[in-house]
Amino acid sequence: MSLRSTAMPAPELRVEVLRGGTVESFHRGSVAVMDADGAVRWQAGDIHRPIFPRSAVKLLQALPLVASGAADAFGLSDEQLALACASHGGEPAHVAAAADVLAKCGLDTLTLECGAHWPGHDAAARALARQQQEPTALHNNCSGKHAGFVCLGACLAQAGGHDPRGFLSGYVQAQHPVMREVSAALARCTDSPLADAPVGTDGCSIPTYALPLRALALGFARAGTGVGLSPTDAHAAHRLRQAVARHPFMVAGSGRFDSRVMEHFGERVFCKVGAEGVYCAALPELGLGVALKMDDGNTARAAEVLMAALLQAWVQRDEADAQLLQTLAEPVLRNWNGTEVGRLRLAPGTRFN
Amino acid sequence: MSLRSTAMPAPELRVEVLRGGTVESFHRGSVAVMDADGAVRWQAGDIHRPIFPRSAVKLLQALPLVASGAADAFGLSDEQLALACASHGGEPAHVAAAADVLAKCGLDTLTLECGAHWPGHDAAARALARQQQEPTALHNNCSGKHAGFVCLGACLAQAGGHDPRGFLSGYVQAQHPVMREVSAALARCTDSPLADAPVGTDGCSIPTYALPLRALALGFARAGTGVGLSPTDAHAAHRLRQAVARHPFMVAGSGRFDSRVMEHFGERVFCKVGAEGVYCAALPELGLGVALKMDDGNTARAAEVLMAALLQAWVQRDEADAQLLQTLAEPVLRNWNGTEVGRLRLAPGTRFN
Numbered sequence: 001m002s003l004r005s006t007a008m009p010a011p012e013l014r015v016e017v018l019r020g021g022t023v024e025s026f027h028r029g030s031v032a033v034m035d036a037d038g039a040v041r042w043q044a045g046d047i048h049r050p051i052f053p054r055s056a057v058k059l060l061q062a063l064p065l066v067a068s069g070a071a072d073a074f075g076l077s078d079e080q081l082a083l084a085c086a087s088h089g090g091e092p093a094h095v096a097a098a099a100d101v102l103a104k105c106g107l108d109t110l111t112l113e114c115g116a117h118w119p120g121h122d123a124a125a126r127a128l129a130r131q132q133q134e135p136t137a138l139h140n141n142c143s144g145k146h147a148g149f150v151c152l153g154a155c156l157a158q159a160g161g162h163d164p165r166g167f168l169s170g171y172v173q174a175q176h177p178v179m180r181e182v183s184a185a186l187a188r189c190t191d192s193p194l195a196d197a198p199v200g201t202d203g204c205s206i207p208t209y210a211l212p213l214r215a216l217a218l219g220f221a222r223a224g225t226g227v228g229l230s231p232t233d234a235h236a237a238h239r240l241r242q243a244v245a246r247h248p249f250m251v252a253g254s255g256r257f258d259s260r261v262m263e264h265f266g267e268r269v270f271c272k273v274g275a276e277g278v279y280c281a282a283l284p285e286l287g288l289g290v291a292l293k294m295d296d297g298n299t300a301r302a303a304e305v306l307m308a309a310l311l312q313a314w315v316q317r318d319e320a321d322a323q324l325l326q327t328l329a330e331p332v333l334r335n336w337n338g339t340e341v342g343r344l345r346l347a348p349g350t351r352f353n
Numbered sequence: 354m355s356l357r358s359t360a361m362p363a364p365e366l367r368v369e370v371l372r373g374g375t376v377e378s379f380h381r382g383s384v385a386v387m388d389a390d391g392a393v394r395w396q397a398g399d400i401h402r403p404i405f406p407r408s409a410v411k412l413l414q415a416l417p418l419v420a421s422g423a424a425d426a427f428g429l430s431d432e433q434l435a436l437a438c439a440s441h442g443g444e445p446a447h448v449a450a451a452a453d454v455l456a457k458c459g460l461d462t463l464t465l466e467c468g469a470h471w472p473g474h475d476a477a478a479r480a481l482a483r484q485q486q487e488p489t490a491l492h493n494n495c496s497g498k499h500a501g502f503v504c505l506g507a508c509l510a511q512a513g514g515h516d517p518r519g520f521l522s523g524y525v526q527a528q529h530p531v532m533r534e535v536s537a538a539l540a541r542c543t544d545s546p547l548a549d550a551p552v553g554t555d556g557c558s559i560p561t562y563a564l565p566l567r568a569l570a571l572g573f574a575r576a577g578t579g580v581g582l583s584p585t586d587a588h589a590a591h592r593l594r595q596a597v598a599r600h601p602f603m604v605a606g607s608g609r610f611d612s613r614v615m616e617h618f619g620e621r622v623f624c625k626v627g628a629e630g631v632y633c634a635a636l637p638e639l640g641l642g643v644a645l646k647m648d649d650g651n652t653a654r655a656a657e658v659l660m661a662a663l664l665q666a667w668v669q670r671d672e673a674d675a676q677l678l679q680t681l682a683e684p685v686l687r688n689w690n691g692t693e694v695g696r697l698r699l700a701p702g703t704r705f706n
Contacts, residue, residue: 025647113690130485201688202688295378296648341555
């Protein structure tokens, strides 16, 4: 299937940072909203420039874990499937779930090749320091995804009669059988031959391929509907989305955007943040996929606000939806004394239709 | 003196974030370079839009501390004068110096109205947590500036025969005598009547006034040369710059841009970062002031890179200068395994003359 484009490119969107009543800073972003047949249903900015999706495509990267049968072979729980799609805060429940995936595969933390960093969740990081501990690869925000890769690798090793530890060594490399499975899933969902895509190394050491927003949005329209996917992939995508909807804490953590949105919307919305101002979402009830990128790479206060505004425009139905999305679309900024000093908002006058 | 503007506005500058060989994100910024007579010597982007200078003007805000005689009356050291101009990382030496300023004035931490936050220096924050401690207002990156305000207030209270604690209550408010002195210094250095300026509340609860980059750059050209300032202000500015040049660690901290630059350049460069992608600098040997703002408010990887590139273009003289500035102008980005994944740089083809 080839991607069809609408005739008129729309101007980029702006997220404003207000201090008092004055715009102090602003962020520019582009958005593609696609259906699963490859039609652009809405767009803003540049949806053709290849951008690195980073962690926003973890759902697509986790498809082989389920589709291969590895998740069932090793008895992964729904929490652990949700964690495979996560950029988590390194809170104790995240760390324990990742460790348990490895244990179920007969492996341990030493297998992980994502590197260690302090938990993104501040209180979890401080608690670790207070306990005189140092972070391990389990605290890496990608440890659930990597535990999923290890589980997939353990399954492939078993099938080939290999020792799993030896087989898994270097699993983050593009040509390793694990990463080839992962990249192939991304390629077929997005209709993108990755051989031609610009490639970089992600924060967790796996390759990241730059794809246009319209291709990423197509991938999420397909993952949300199953349309255009093989029955195996469609089933895997549905099972992963269900797992995240049931355990939204596992995909991000306390107070985090993705967890809050999916706690509220359940299977009506699957959304996933990526580093450098990227967001992808599936809106199954509308049959649409969404992908956005902020030019400057700002995630926490720009990509999130834009995603919340898109959900207001496209998904919001009732007062409860409106209440949650308003707090996410126009967050109040406070200083160290708790005084309100400003807020974030989409630039006034932005129209979604 | 009125500000003269050159005829042709120049396009904004771009700082690029590369992953592999691909531009992943980019930041747009504006720059004004002025002399002390009010002539624009170089510009890029919009130098007329009012922007909040935030912490970038701490040098100007500290002038009354010295000019009033308060710093001498209470025996502040050069380290402590440098700290009055600082956005420090809350490392132990910063915290101790701020506490000592208060003690010299017969006051304590309770006088500070900046609010508490965890040290910006990660290792210092973790050390605090390991010691089972919580941060106080002394750890606030602005505690040195606020200790300076308190010292100024204690001096004013003494002169007026007031109890210093009572007198200082509410010193962060715009109409308090302390803040009026501080704002008046900013206004006269920048030739800007603040009554007309958009006002917001800063992170540390004092008012912040939005001024055009050209006015801010003029203020720093004056602070670097003394031209256009009263003899008292000129002397105070020189003494503060000297103090920072002698104790650059106090103005920022371990590994920080401002400390590294001033450790190397001494009095040849005074530079000071502000929140939301602002930088101001005085280049006394050239008689110039610099002010820049990134549209998106990114400081650490955009404003710093742009400031380093400006120093390369305007200040760099020898191999040692070049070596330091190259590491600051094109920092390497590494992932959690220490692998080089990209770098920052000013967009190729940018010209400064």
